[in-house]
Amino acid sequence: MDYFDIIVVGAGPAGSSAALTAAKEGVSVLILEEHPQVGIPLQCAEGLSRSTIKEYLDIKPEWVSVNLNGSIVRGPTGEEFRIEYPNVGWVLNRKVFDAELAEVAVSKGAVLEVNARVIGIEDDRLIVRRNKKIEKYRFRFLIGADGIASRVGRWLGIDTGLGLNEIEVCAEYFLENIKINPHYTYLIFQQNLAPGGYAWIFPKSENSANVGLGISPIKTKNRAKRYLDAWIEREFPECIIKEKIFGGVPAKILKRFSGKNFFLVGDAGRFTDPLSGAGIANGIKSGVIAGRNAVLRLKGKRDFFEREIEEEILKEIRFHKKVRDAYLGLGERDCIKIFNLGKKFFANKTITDINTRELVREVILSLPHLLPLGLRLIF
Numbered sequence: 608m609d610y611f612d613i614i615v616v617g618a619g620p621a622g623s624s625a626a627l628t629a630a631k632e633g634v635s636v637l638i639l640e641e642h643p644q645v646g647i648p649l650q651c652a653e654g655l656s657r658s659t660i661k662e663y664l665d666i667k668p669e670w671v672s673v674n675l676n677g678s679i680v681r682g683p684t685g686e687e688f689r690i691e692y693p694n695v696g697w698v699l700n701r702k703v704f705d706a707e708l709a710e711v712a713v714s715k716g717a718v719l720e721v722n723a724r725v726i727g728i729e730d731d732r733l734i735v736r737r738n739k740k741i742e743k744y745r746f747r748f749l750i751g752a753d754g755i756a757s758r759v760g761r762w763l764g765i766d767t768g769l770g771l772n773e774i775e776v777c778a779e780y781f782l783e784n785i786k787i788n789p790h791y792t793y794l795i796f797q798q799n800l801a802p803g804g805y806a807w808i809f810p811k812s813e814n815s816a817n818v819g820l821g822i823s824p825i826k827t828k829n830r831a832k833r834y835l836d837a838w839i840e841r842e843f844p845e846c847i848i849k850e851k852i853f854g855g856v857p858a859k860i861l862k863r864f865s866g867k868n869f870f871l872v873g874d875a876g877r878f879t880d881p882l883s884g885a886g887i888a889n890g891i892k893s894g895v896i897a898g899r900n901a902v903l904r905l906k907g908k909r910d911f912f913e914r915e916i917e918e919e920i921l922k923e924i925r926f927h928k929k930v931r932d933a934y935l936g937l938g939e940r941d942c943i944k945i946f947n948l949g950k951k952f953f954a955n956k957t958i959t960d961i962n963t964r965e966l967v968r969e970v971i972l973s974l975p976h977l978l979p980l981g982l983r984l985i986f
């Protein structure tokens with residue numbers, strides 16, 4: 608039976624970041640990925656903001672589909688405003704990005720096994736179905752990076768289940784034969800289009816984009832696909848649909864995401880931003896933090912995994928979760944007022960930073976009847 612210091616389950620951004628960080632320190636690392644090719648199938652709009660990732664990873668030009676200079680926000684009445692934010696981030700080519708990140712981990716010494724689906728855990732052994740055979744691998748430390756449907760967490764006794772108010776259900780298509788400005792994302796806040804969530808157009812080029820939406824199942828019984836099909840027919844009647852994906856984004860904070868000999872990272876640890884649904888950056892951050900701290904544990908040294916995750920990731924997630932919960936409780940009139948405030952806030956300005964706390968403060972000061980809500984956000 609093969610034996611590794613660290614086994615990482617899942618070769619998404621979180622798993623590969625954990626593996627490459629740990630492998631750099633000279634410990635033996637195995638990554639197990641259930642699919643034959645890393646990065647495929649993809650469930651993502653591929654947007655990444657520069658500020659969220661800058662101390663963790665240098666983004667190479669070959670990983671990028673387009674550079675972004677801001678967003679166009681469409682409100683409940685159909686009116687739009689533009690946020691000018693030069694070099695705010697990128698729409699990645701995640702199929703290339705995920706595959707190359709795993710290759711970097713391998714170049715640092717990690718072993719990558721594809722077609723290797725983890726199907727259970729027995730003490731310090733993983734049971735793996737690989738090329739139709741069952742194999743067992745022993746580990747000293749385990750990193751669960753197996754995405755939103757994570758089973759590693761459950762096997763280790765962690766309640767990773769997602770209630771109806773703890774998930775955003777998403778549908779997204781990759782469209783060609785459209786015409787868009789490739790340097791601006793579209794964010795659309797209309798309750799009849801995406802109840803309890805928002806819709807997006809993330810450009811991949813002048814003629815193609817990831818177009819999708821996320822809905823809250825507590826706001827509607829209809830499927831996300833139904834909303835998306837109807838919208839795409841109106842918005843892009845000439846488009847060619849090349850790919851369809853359906854997935855979810857967690858909006859839950861786990862009570863526990865680590866144990867004596869394991870850490871959960873990325874979507875498996877529920878480190879996705881509950882407001883935007885963004886999980887690439889927090890996946891990478893939590894992976895790097897996990898890789899570093901797993902090595903400390905293996906060396907019998909004191910580690911800071913929980914503290915670093917709290918500081919770097921959970922502090923913001925806790926605040927954004929409250930904002931999301933508040934957003935779910937707002938009526939149409941408040942949404943229109945908030946949109947108008949946003950328009951005033953961003954008009955004729957080029958910005959270099961978006962501070963959610965500052966925005967929420969502006970909203971509360973301008974709409975005093977939302978004060979009780981504001982107090983809930985602060986405390």
Ligand SMILES: Cc1cc2nc3c(=O)[nH]c(=O)nc-3n(C[C@H](O)[C@H](O)[C@H](O)COP(=O)(O)OP(=O)(O)OC[C@H]3O[C@@H](n4cnc5c(N)ncnc54)[C@H](O)[C@@H]3O)c2cc1C
Nearest residue numbers: 617619620621641652653654725754854873874885886887
């Ligand atoms: C529609 C949609 C749009 C999104 N858009 C964005 C966006 O624009 N920007 C953004 O930042 N985030 C976005 N997200 C979220 C983002 O995709 C995830 O947060 C991110 O991929 C999480 O990375 P991860 O490494 O934790 O998990 P994943 O990328 O899901 O990787 C998990 C890996 O584990 C493997 N795996 C799972 N189970 C096993 C097993 N038992 N054995 C072996 N391998 C296993 C999987 O095959 C997969 O490769 C979006 C999500 C959705 C659904």
